[in-house]
Amino acid sequence: MSETSVVFIGRKPVMNYVLACMTALQSGGKKVTVKARGRAISTAVDTVQILQHRFYKNLKIGEIKTNTEQLTGENNITLNVSTIEITISA
Amino acid sequence: MSETSVVFIGRKPVMNYVLACMTALQSGGKKVTVKARGRAISTAVDTVQILQHRFYKNLKIGEIKTNTEQLTGENNITLNVSTIEITISA
Numbered sequence: 001m002s003e004t005s006v007v008f009i010g011r012k013p014v015m016n017y018v019l020a021c022m023t024a025l026q027s028g029g030k031k032v033t034v035k036a037r038g039r040a041i042s043t044a045v046d047t048v049q050i051l052q053h054r055f056y057k058n059l060k061i062g063e064i065k066t067n068t069e070q071l072t073g074e075n076n077i078t079l080n081v082s083t084i085e086i087t088i089s090a
Numbered sequence: 091m092s093e094t095s096v097v098f099i100g101r102k103p104v105m106n107y108v109l110a111c112m113t114a115l116q117s118g119g120k121k122v123t124v125k126a127r128g129r130a131i132s133t134a135v136d137t138v139q140i141l142q143h144r145f146y147k148n149l150k151i152g153e154i155k156t157n158t159e160q161l162t163g164e165n166n167i168t169l170n171v172s173t174i175e176i177t178i179s180a
Contacts, residue, residue: 038132039129039132040132041131041132041135042128042129042130042131042132042172045131045156045172045173045174046172048156049156049157049158049170049172050170053158053170061156064154064155064156065154066135066138066139066151066154066176067139068139068143080139080140080143082132082135082136082139083135084135086156
């Protein structure tokens with residue numbers, strides 16, 4: 001069984017997440033799932049692209065899944081937010 | 091041979107692109123490729139999610155590809171921009 005680490009993408013500079021993925025890729029579990037919601041989705045794609053082009057020429061981009069999550073915001077308003085999950089392995 | 095239409099995602103409101111995809115899905119070619127660059131990537135995912143959840147319950151999300159494009163901007167500065175391509179069929 002191979003463990004899969006998860007890196008959640010947020011609003012920090014993209015290199016923070018590149019570094020987080022590199023750490024995760026190197027620490028045993030060779031599979032990493034990069035997850036993001038909403039506006040951070042493009043940062044997730046950036047993260048994987050930077051990893052592949054600059055640091056891991058042989059990085060394998062596995063399955064890319066998209067989905068919708070329902071968030072309950074203030075005043076009980078339900079928001080639909082798109083999500084992405086990109087599985088990578090070194 | 092099935093024709094594939096391409097819908098490019100930009101900065102307009104997401105429903106513009108949902109409508110463009112619906113038109114493309116209904117006009118013969120049943121496969122549509124949704125393409126986006128940079129910040130528009132999250133709008134591309136939104137477009138496909140809205141199509142699937144509101145308009146086409148049986149929408150098939152096919153291959154999702156990510157890539158990097160090099161753009162030459164002002165002063166000959168080269169910019170790397172992430173891209174996404176999502177193939178859908180009704």
